[in-house]
Amino acid sequence: MTSQQLIDRVRAKAKQTLTGAGSGHDWDHTYRVWQLAKYLAKEEQANLLVVELAAWLHDLARPTAKQDHALAGAKLARDFLQSLPVEPEVVEQVVNCIAKHSFSGRQPAVTLEEQVIQDADRLDALGAVGLARCFAYGETHQRSLTRSIDHIKEKLLLLKGLMNTKTGQQLACDRHQFVEQFLTQLQTEIAINL
Numbered sequence: 001m002t003s004q005q006l007i008d009r010v011r012a013k014a015k016q017t018l019t020g021a022g023s024g025h026d027w028d029h030t031y032r033v034w035q036l037a038k039y040l041a042k043e044e045q046a047n048l049l050v051v052e053l054a055a056w057l058h059d060l061a062r063p064t065a066k067q068d069h070a071l072a073g074a075k076l077a078r079d080f081l082q083s084l085p086v087e088p089e090v091v092e093q094v095v096n097c098i099a100k101h102s103f104s105g106r107q108p109a110v111t112l113e114e115q116v117i118q119d120a121d122r123l124d125a126l127g128a129v130g131l132a133r134c135f136a137y138g139e140t141h142q143r144s145l146t147r148s149i150d151h152i153k154e155k156l157l158l159l160k161g162l163m164n165t166k167t168g169q170q171l172a173c174d175r176h177q178f179v180e181q182f183l184t185q186l187q188t189e190i191a192i193n194l
Contacts, residue, residue: 001085007052013080014056025062025069029124029133033058036171037120043167046112050090053081054097054117070102103155109164119168122159127175130156131182152183 001009011034018027037055041048057080061073074095081091097117100107103125109115125133134156138148160176163169 003049006084006086007049007056009084010053010056010080014060017060018062025059030056030059032124032129033117033120036123037116040116040119040165040167041113044112044116044165046116047093050093050097050113051116053077053086053090054094054101054113055120057081057094058098058101058117058121060098068102070099070107074099103159103162112165115164115168119163119165119172122162123168123171123175125156126159126172127178130159130175131179149183149186152179 014030015027018025018030020026034052034055037051038048040046041051054077057073057077059069059073060076060080061069077098078091078095081094093111093113096111097114100109100114101117101121103122109118124130131152134148134151137143138145138151143151156179157176160169160172163172
């Protein structure tokens with residue numbers, strides 16, 4: 001099996017698992033993370049095979065995990081990858097990327113590939129897409145507008161400072177600025193007394 005055939009097989013598994021999954025952690029999110037991760041990997045000279053496999057599989061457990069989707073996803077990814085002709089060291093690198101990608105897991109990314117996956121996932125939580133995902137998640141989980149705004153302040157505004165790679169930091173700047181501008185406008189509109 002060629003590397004491209006392997007990537008295609010993994011992508012098909014991710015698409016099958018995540019299509020229709022709600023709350024902003026679906027196939028569309030995974031596709032955007034893969035695009036970002038691929039770009040970051042090329043710019044930072046990370047192992048592209050490891051990064052692509054980890055990007056496609058990073059949220060594999062989202063639809064079913066009750067807690068710590070990153071660790072649950074790492075186990076699912078390990079089992080799946082071990083059923084394919086993948087070098088054990090590549091499996092371990094992918095599993096570690098997945099286990100450490102989550103914001104809430106607060107695990108430091110050590111390798112360049114782990115850093116790329118963390119950055120790609122965090123970049124998709126910033127900017128216009130990040131705001132749309134935040135409000136979609138809030139709607140799905142019956143979270144009030146005020147609670148969604150709190151989430152933006154408590155998580156989204158922190159992400160720029162948590163980027164690991166130089167390229168991730170550069171991409172985060174515009175997205176972060178957009179989130180700040182949105183919050184300023186929203187607070188202005190909410191404060192108007194008619």
